[in-house]
Amino acid sequence: MDTITVGTQRLIHLDLKGAPPKLSFFEKFFPFIKDIGATGVLIEWEDTFPYTRDLIQIGGLSNSAEASGAPYTIEEAKQLLELATDSGLTIIPLIQTFGHLEYVLKHDQWRNLREVEAYPSSICPSNSETMPLVRSMIKQIVAFHPNLQYIHIGADEVWHLGLCASCSKRLLTAKHGKATIYLDHVTEVAQYIKENFPHLKIIIWDDMLRNVDVQVLQEYYIGTLVEPMVWYYNNQETFNLGAALWDKYGAVFSNIWAASSFKGATSSCQILPINKHHVSNHDAWLSELALHAGKIINFRGIVLTGWSRFDHYATLCELLPCSIPTLCLCLKTWLSGSSSTETYNSVSKMLGLTENPIQPDVVHRPVVNISSPLNFPGWQILVGFEWFFNVRLKYRNIIDSDQMNTWFNQWQVLNNYTNPMQIETILPVIADVHMEILSLENYLKNHLQAYFYPHTIEELIGTLILPIKQHLRQLKCECEAQMSLGCRIRGHKRLNI
Numbered sequence: 503m504d505t506i507t508v509g510t511q512r513l514i515h516l517d518l519k520g521a522p523p524k525l526s527f528f529e530k531f532f533p534f535i536k537d538i539g540a541t542g543v544l545i546e547w548e549d550t551f552p553y554t555r556d557l558i559q560i561g562g563l564s565n566s567a568e569a570s571g572a573p574y575t576i577e578e579a580k581q582l583l584e585l586a587t588d589s590g591l592t593i594i595p596l597i598q599t600f601g602h603l604e605y606v607l608k609h610d611q612w613r614n615l616r617e618v619e620a621y622p623s624s625i626c627p628s629n630s631e632t633m634p635l636v637r638s639m640i641k642q643i644v645a646f647h648p649n650l651q652y653i654h655i656g657a658d659e660v661w662h663l664g665l666c667a668s669c670s671k672r673l674l675t676a677k678h679g680k681a682t683i684y685l686d687h688v689t690e691v692a693q694y695i696k697e698n699f700p701h702l703k704i705i706i707w708d709d710m711l712r713n714v715d716v717q718v719l720q721e722y723y724i725g726t727l728v729e730p731m732v733w734y735y736n737n738q739e740t741f742n743l744g745a746a747l748w749d750k751y752g753a754v755f756s757n758i759w760a761a762s763s764f765k766g767a768t769s770s771c772q773i774l775p776i777n778k779h780h781v782s783n784h785d786a787w788l789s790e791l792a793l794h795a796g797k798i799i800n801f802r803g804i805v806l807t808g809w810s811r812f813d814h815y816a817t818l819c820e821l822l823p824c825s826i827p828t829l830c831l832c833l834k835t836w837l838s839g840s841s842s843t844e845t846y847n848s849v850s851k852m853l854g855l856t857e858n859p860i861q862p863d864v865v866h867r868p869v870v871n872i873s874s875p876l877n878f879p880g881w882q883i884l885v886g887f888e889w890f891f892n893v894r895l896k897y898r899n900i901i902d903s904d905q906m907n908t909w910f911n912q913w914q915v916l917n918n919y920t921n922p923m924q925i926e927t928i929l930p931v932i933a934d935v936h937m938e939i940l941s942l943e944n945y946l947k948n949h950l951q952a953y954f955y956p957h958t959i960e961e962l963i964g965t966l967i968l969p970i971k972q973h974l975r976q977l978k979c980e981c982e983a984q985m986s987l988g989c990r991i992r993g994h995k996r997l998n999i
Contacts, residue, residue, distance in 0.1 A: 511759075511803025512541045512833065513594065517766065519548035519605065520810025520818050521962075522573050525581055527823070527953040530879035532589035534826075539833050542592030544654060544805050548814070549605040552576045553642055560606055560639075571956030583647065594705070597643050598656035599636050599691050600625060600684075604814035606635070617662040617669065623813065624660050627687035628668035637694055644699055651703060653695065654731070657688050658707030681714045685722045692727040704728045705759060708751075716750045725754040731805060733761035734787070737779050741786035745794060752797035759802045762787050764832045765825035766809025772819045773887055773966075775828040778862045781845070784835040806832055817965055823880025823953065824887050827853055827860055830878075853877050882949040889942055890966060896935050897970050901977075910981070919992050920984045929981040936974040943967045 514535050523531070532543075550573050553561035561567065562574045574582065586593050606612050607622035615632055617624040625632050644650060664673045664680045676682035692704050708730035711719065719725070730751060734743055751758055762783050765775045787804070795801055808825060811818060830849045835841040843862075850859035854876040875881070900906060909924035943963065950959045 510541070511592070511805075512539055512836065513544045513592070513803065513805040514540045514542075514829070515544045515546065515596075515761075515805050515807040515809075516822075517546050517548075517808060517810040518550040518573075519546065519814060520816075521821050521954060521958045522550045523822060523953050524573070524955065525578060525585065527879055528582055528585050531822075532586050532591060534879060535829070536589045536591060538830055539837050540591065541803070542594060543586055544594045544596055544807075546596040547579075547643075548598070550574050550579075551643065551646075552579050553639070557638060557642060559609055559611065570960075573955055579646070592651070593647060594652040594654055595643050595647050595650070596654035596656060597639055599640075600627070600655075600657045600687060601660035602656060602658070602813065606639075608814070617666050621662055624662040626666050626669060627683055628666065628672060632687075633690060633694070636691055640691075640695060641698075644702070650699075651701070652705055653699075653702050654705040655688075655691055655695075655728075656707060657691075658709050658733070660684060660710055678714075678718050681718055684710055685714070685718070685724065689722055689724065689727060696727065703757075705731050707761075708732045712747060716753055719750070719754045725756065729757040729759060729802065730755055731759040731761050733807065735763040735767035735783055735807075736786065737782035738786040738789070739782075741783070741790065743790060748794035748797045752799075756799045757802055758798050758800070759805060760787055760791070761805045761807050762832065762836075763807045763809070764829045765820040765822075766812075767807065770812045770819060771817050773824075773891055774884075775820050775825045777828050777831055777846075777860060780828050781831050781835050781841045781862070784832045785841050788836070788839060804836065806836075818958075818961060821880075821883060821887065821962075823878075823883040826878045826880065826884070827855070831860065853881075880953055883946075883953065886942065886946045886949055889945070893935065893938055893942055894966075894970065897939070897974065900931060900935065901973070910977075910984075915980050915984065917992060918984070918987055918990050920987075920989075922985055922988060925981050925984055929978065929985070932974055932977050932981060936971070936978055939967060939971045939974060943971065 535543075547561070549561055549564075549567070551561045552563045552574055554563065554576075558564060559566075562572060562579070563576070567573075573579075583593060601624050603625050604622040607616050607625060612635065613619075613622075615625050615629050615635065616622055617626045625636075640653070640655075644653065664670060664676075664683050669683055672683060673679065678685075688706065692706075695702055695704055704727060706728045711724075711730060732743070732747075732751070734741065736742070762780075764780050766772070767783075768776050768779055791801065806829065808822065808829070809819065810822075827849065830853065831841070831845060834845050834849055838845065846860050846862060850856065854874065876884075905924065905928060909921055910928055914920050946967070947959060947963065950962065
């Protein structure tokens with residue numbers, strides 16, 4: 503692959519709306535990604551940005567953020583940018599301006615700006631208060647980031663469009679239906695940036711443009727205002743953007759970006775990245791660009807996205823430290839022009855994973871004793887979540903086992919109708935896994951606090967560890983109670999649980 507095909511930019515997406523790392527992590531992470539070939543970072547601050555004045559309740563300086571131990575102070579955010587700059591990384595901030603605005607529209611102060619009153623995701627483009635809010639957010643973001651060249655205004659997945667009373671009325675006369683409402687808002691945001699910050703180039707996600715006719719896009723002169731970032735996370739077997747898309751975009755836009763994924767694009771509650779899927783996604787992108795890059799005047803480069811949540815209210819998916827091996831595989835694949843067995847071998851060697859190398863077809867690896875430190879920041883956290891993956895598998899095998907369903911189901915426990923001979927074999931297994939989950943909890947707490955804030959640790963432990971720990975404790979107590987009762991006739995002394 504030549505540089506014309508793959509572009510010159512290789513940005514790593516930081517989705518800070520979920521598990522935002524401390525500066526102690528970024529001190530190591532930024533030099534690391536620079537060394538493996540990244541040229542910059544796309545920072546999606548969302549509610550971690552230290553908005554001030556009339557916007558203070560949106561971000562990291564709000565009362566709720568400070569009460570929960572969430573980032574970032576103004577000084578911390580500035581230091582984060584300085585760390586990236588010191589590592590020679592370009593910085594592009596991403597600010598949502600249409601969809602994915604739960605972090606704003608969840609607040610009572612801005613609830614009236616929702617397109618659908620019950621749903622906080624999409625803002626109403628017809629409300630007279632919408633653009634003042636968007637302009638204020640953009641002003642603060644731009645002012646905070648020195649020497650900006652690009653700004654990303656989001657605008658993807660606007661699920662609710664043309665539904666409120668005002669927008670429904672506009673639809674009656676809209677020349678191009680919902681596309682008119684969408685493009686009116688996007689162009690208004692872009693024109694505001696062009697007029698007030700003429701040095702900035704504007705990026706948007708492309709998905710809302712895919713079904714808009716080329717003539718409509720040309721009518722809005724959208725190609726003079728924004729640069730689309732074409733995001734697609736499928737693997738090679740299901741990758742099907744198609745020639746028509748590139749024909750259309752090539753006729754409208756001079757500059758185009760691509761967006762792949764290294765985490766956060768498979769399951770919404772994925773614990774560890776699926777290496778094979780993400781590497782295949784990059785192989786597919788390389789093949790796609792080899793076919794169609796000639797239709798694009800200037801292909802800027804790629805953003806390797808790493809989503810932390812699927813939306814503001816979703817649970818956390820893969821943590822950034824857990825995804826560094828996958829990121830390395832994807833970036834090496836991109837720089838090499840394809841993946842191979844050597845890709846996995848060389849990345850494993852580089853990261854110090856010689857005792858337990860990365861395998862293409864293995865979703866999770868067995869836990870092994872690490873004899874020497876690994877060569878990437880937060881490796882202890884990856885080890886902890888590989889351990890968790892295995893403990894959770896043991897737990898599920900217990901509760902789904904024939905033995906539990908046959909001799910220790912809830913009906914039997916509630917009716918004291920159990921066989922001590924079976925419980926004697928069930929109890930030690932439950933007790934062992936219960937002890938292991940307690941050890942794992944202590945391990946994760948100790949290592950997570952080095953790189954993450956209290957609100958993230960509380961969420962991770964509360965979501966993943968506590969339900970298993972509590973259930974195992976309950977099962978252990980029930981086993982012990984049944985053992986003390988011995989075999990009884992059916993229904994004897996029904997337990998009140």
